[in-house]
Amino acid sequence: MDKDVSAGSGITTVAGRLALGITLLAFGLGHTAVIDGVSAADAGSIAQYVGGVALFVAGLVALREGDSAGGTAFSVLGALWFTWAVSDSASGNEAGLFLLLFALVAVSLTLAGGDQLGQGMYGLFFVALLLMAIASFAGNDGLMKVGGWFAVAAGAVAWYAATAALAHWPTAIPRRAAGRGVTATG
Numbered sequence: 001m002d003k004d005v006s007a008g009s010g011i012t013t014v015a016g017r018l019a020l021g022i023t024l025l026a027f028g029l030g031h032t033a034v035i036d037g038v039s040a041a042d043a044g045s046i047a048q049y050v051g052g053v054a055l056f057v058a059g060l061v062a063l064r065e066g067d068s069a070g071g072t073a074f075s076v077l078g079a080l081w082f083t084w085a086v087s088d089s090a091s092g093n094e095a096g097l098f099l100l101l102f103a104l105v106a107v108s109l110t111l112a113g114g115d116q117l118g119q120g121m122y123g124l125f126f127v128a129l130l131l132m133a134i135a136s137f138a139g140n141d142g143l144m145k146v147g148g149w150f151a152v153a154a155g156a157v158a159w160y161a162a163t164a165a166l167a168h169w170p171t172a173i174p175r176r177a178a179g180r181g182v183t184a185t186g
Helices: 011-032 040-064 068-086 092-111 116-138 141-167
Strands: none
Touching: 011 040, 011 068, 011 116, 011 141, 040 068, 068 092, 092 116, 116 141
């Protein structure tokens, strides 16, 4: 793996990815019901303060530093997490619409480019939100749990990306040169 590719070189990116990772892990684990007695509602305060306030502030700082991609991502996601945390219990369709709109933001962030870990993180987050939106519309708890696992995976990638930048761990998947590793027989 290549250690020269950055998973976000600035401390603002690292802080933002740590905040997003913690929030996604709490949000996802709450929806999977894998921990006895822990539900999605239990992630509310983490989503409000870490995912909402801290992520929004990281976004504003990144914008001030000239990082338009990170600043946009963190400030928009911070506002969305804060809104999710303070919203009252919503009907299935209302929650589904919110998650679907949230998913559109995640797909935009995925398609915006950036490093591999960032795209993977936002891509997994998009899948999680899309599955959860469909589950909310359909009232399907099983699909909601699957979406929760995708959120957990996105949170793990966000955490790794931030930690890798701090610890100088590998952050890129190596690519094979064209034609290497394939032998012709005949």
